[in-house]
Amino acid sequence: MAIRKVLVYPDKRLREKAQPVERIDDSVRRLLDDLAETMYAEPGVGLAAPQLGVSLRVFVIDLKSPEGGELLEFVNPRFLSREGEITWKEGCLSFPGISEEITRHGRVSVEALDRNGKTFTIDGEELLAVAMQHEYDHLDGRLLIDHVSFLKKRMIRREMAKLAVERGATTDAEAG
Template identity: 45%
Template structure:
């Protein structure tokens, strides 16, 4: 396994629509393993293939924390149903140092293909539901900041270069 480079806003790969994966083979399983290692090292709770420069429909998630880890590797994930409202603060490994409240569904039913090539349907709520929605957005070329109001997007665009500058000074 190896750590992969995480691409940051405004890199163009983050705005691309990802291609579906036809078959789960050893190359996809290795990519998923490398993505999981990269996500844990960052540290984060989710990572999508576009964030490591690959426009394919693959995400990895683990919202269980250290006490109850549950690594999910999902190929071609899609949301089948959604219910409820949530507005939680989100961050993103591709937008380091910036956090904002984002409106999402509080419950989702998702379908994806696992690393054995089996179709899985599952329900998710809370953090896991938010994480599925966030990572699937990446596959559609959207960042969480794209879901902000026009006013908040404008504030983000003004504030973010200063955040990056401060991070560079700390290195």
């Protein structure tokens, strides 16, 4: 297990559409371990593989992070149903210091593979529903900033640019 570096917006790798996992082997299980360890270290309640620069459809969630409650691992997830509506103040490890109210579905059902390649389904409400939709977004290169108003987008871009200077980061700025 290893704590890996979380990519920060506007790193363009966050915009890639992730590929399905074709075979669940030790490298995928190691990725799940690293995702969990990095999520607990940051801490965050969820982390998706693209945030570590790995373009695979994999994410982890633990609503009780960092103490650790139930670790949920998802490989090749898909939505079986999405209903209702909920507004939640969300953060994202790829947008340090930013939190925005975002409206999503309030109840979702997700089917995915576990670390042994076995199919499972999980129903979620409230924070679990929000987290599953947030992490799933990462697999399609969709980010928190895509859910907010034009003015908020500008504000977030400005904050993130400031942060990049502070961190001395050299990232390719996202166009548009």
